[in-house]
Amino acid sequence: MELSPIWRRQWHTFRRNRRGLWSLYLFLVLFVLSLGAEFVANDKPILVRYQGELYMPVFNVYPETTFGGLFETEANYRDPYVAELINDDGWMLWPPIHYSYDTINYDLQVPAPAPPSAENWLGTDDQGRDVLARLIHGFRLSVLFGLILTVAASAIGIVVGAVQGYYGGWLDLAGQRFVEVWSSMPILYLIIVISSFVVPGFWTLLLILLLFSWMTLVDLVRAEFLRARNLDYVRAAQALGVRTPVILFRHMLPNAMVATLTYLPFVLNASVIMLTSLDFIGFGLPPGSPSLGELLGQGKANLHAPWLGLSAFVTLALMLSLLVFVGEAVRDAFDPRKYLAAERGETP
């Protein structure tokens, strides 16, 4: 599909903002890398060659007996005995970090949390788990959680706002009042109450947060649609007999998306922060999940181990700053005054 010239112009303006562009590239690289976290930080090798055959422990579970061991349970490749068995008649290709987010390093020379060393590059947390591995997996979890929440919340918000704005009248009035009441609910307390009788997993937590975060875009989209429904091209489409859903999605939504897209990076940021703070106070993801908030909490509990707090802080700060820079660049790209200036060759 070819981009319409408006999008092309806005993409061009976005690219002129160097900081935003580099932030986007850096964020995408980090995100794509973290999507393959199993290949970066794992307690299983990526590839094993044993007695002339290839094994991929990342994808498949092999019992120890496969490699001439004793137990029917899954092979523990970090066990020196198993490693020796394999290395005697083949080789193993390890990820750069030999720990997954839940691997406990039992060979620590010092009591956990252990400081950074050649083995654990950013040290371990208070249960002996590798901090870097947890950061990588935690980054992926946070961003994915944030992305899903953002997309779902925006989709609901856009539809609700569009319907309110297009039909107006009583529907609009009732919708607005409902949104006002709904958004004054104290989310934090509700979650604390809910988590006292269910242990929230990834999806339940997502659902609960979604219930209370779809309102961000409603007002914005509603205002855009209220404006657009009196535009002549919408009237002309109505006069042609075009059906309402087509008018909403073909004529009005693309023109209302500008304001919406501007908000998305900031909504994503807010979602990530929400998850992190819930994890920090202990009402977030189930225990043991790789979570930046939980690591921050450990940093607070173990002030004598500054690598915990510092690592989590730097990761969060980097991620949120990148998103804010991208968001700023997107906002400027959609600002007609800015992109017209850019067309005239002035620096925005």
Added chain:
Amino acid sequence: MSLLSVRDLSIWFDDPSKPAVDGVDLDIEAGRMLALVGESGSGKSLTALSLIDLLPPGASRQVASLALEGEDVSGWPEARRRALRGGRIGTIFQEPLTALNPLHKVEKQIGEAIRVHQRLGREAVRRRCRELLAQVDLPASEDMLARYPHQLSGGQRQRVMIAMALANDPQLLIADEPTTALDVTIQETILDLLKRLQRERHLSILLISHDLGLVGRFAEEVAVMHRGRIVERGATEQVLNHPRDAYTRHLLDSEPAGRPDPLPADPPVLLRADDLAVHFPGRRRGWLGRRDTVAAVDGVSFQVHRGETLGVVGESGSGKSTVALALLRLIQARGKVVLLDQPLHELGARALRPWRRHMQVVFQDPYGSLNPRLTVSQAVEEGLRVHHKELDAGQRATRVRDLLAEVGLPADSGDRYPHEFSGGQRQRIAIARALVLEPDLLILDEPTSALDRSVQAQVLELLKTLQRRHGLSYVFISHDLKVVRAISHRLLVMRHGKVVEHGDTDRVFANPEDAYTRRLIDAAFSRDGKQAVAQ
């Protein structure tokens, strides 16, 4: 010696080799009115704004000399030049609603203009405000001083603007399209006022306008601008009656003229509207009281025959555009609308849809009536997607291509986007979009009002050709009587939502029965003496 004399003025945006104003010389004599005439994009407004350093951001100016009473002010420091604006040079803008601060009362608007340039006490400022109001024929009452802009009519707002411009006894008044946003009958009174002030105060006026009729009546001298250059200048009489330049002649020839093609005898009735009424909710009485209703259209009845053009004329607020929306059933309306013997008012939204292809619409604003994110062919073929689902993509493309050619657009238009086209071309696209379903009736809501005169003439010609070829009927809504006369067989004159006169165009123009109709016709035609009404 001239009051203001400009030598070799050039203005450009990006590229000095493509100037928007290119080496303009101007001389304005004391006590005279000079009209700067041209179509949009000719650089006339830029020229005027550059005289008071109000160029838009991004514009650069170069001038050999800018002399006020013989003294070159172009090299003056910013503070001194600022004292000229609103001091010796007053300005009136086109749109009085946006030129006045909506949060300030009339007294403060005018008072501020005085205080910026003079040190006066409170009482003195107040006295001066009242004097100024009296001079612009507004009541110099407490009530008027305490009003906000939204409580004034368009004409009153423009008078307040003039009072502000006069606050410091300027020698030169720059009036940038001062009446374009106003109704014809009010235009007259505002220009009469300007003319009187010119005489009484020995004021020089630089009038920027696109309207040759208006200029012919009021200005002593005319300069015609075209593509950033002054192509002809001289006494108004001379330039308008004996133009030397080809472009001036072209402008004069673009004044709407001609008549609609004669109708066949006894054409069948295509559309009948009976007792059409549209009410909008008005102010609520008290907290829970009932809402008043405002009648935007009140008991309007008419018929349109096949192949006929019905002109609907009225000033802003007369309800003429609301009639269009009511006919199309895009707003709630009472009364009967019968199209091709099918009563549309009895149909629900779904049942109405198949009937929509018989009646299509073209709107006024060529920029707002096309979706900026759809290509021209996507926009035009949309009706086919709705009503002719049996056509495949290739057949649709053929139909669209033929139609674009018929409305006179270049062959490669289909894949381009609306912003690449001029106002007149966009209006052609909108016409193509309306015609794609081969409707019987086209409702044209001010289709030429946003266009320059010469483009207007071309669009009118296109509409006439299409009518001849396809036997189309038009409901042609306009405030411009000259345009309406050139295309309409019959005429409906509206005021305050009601029909005040209804009849054959020739009869109405020759012999208006209603006093309001007569005033409209006078205002539109008395300006250019050579074009008599009876003609």
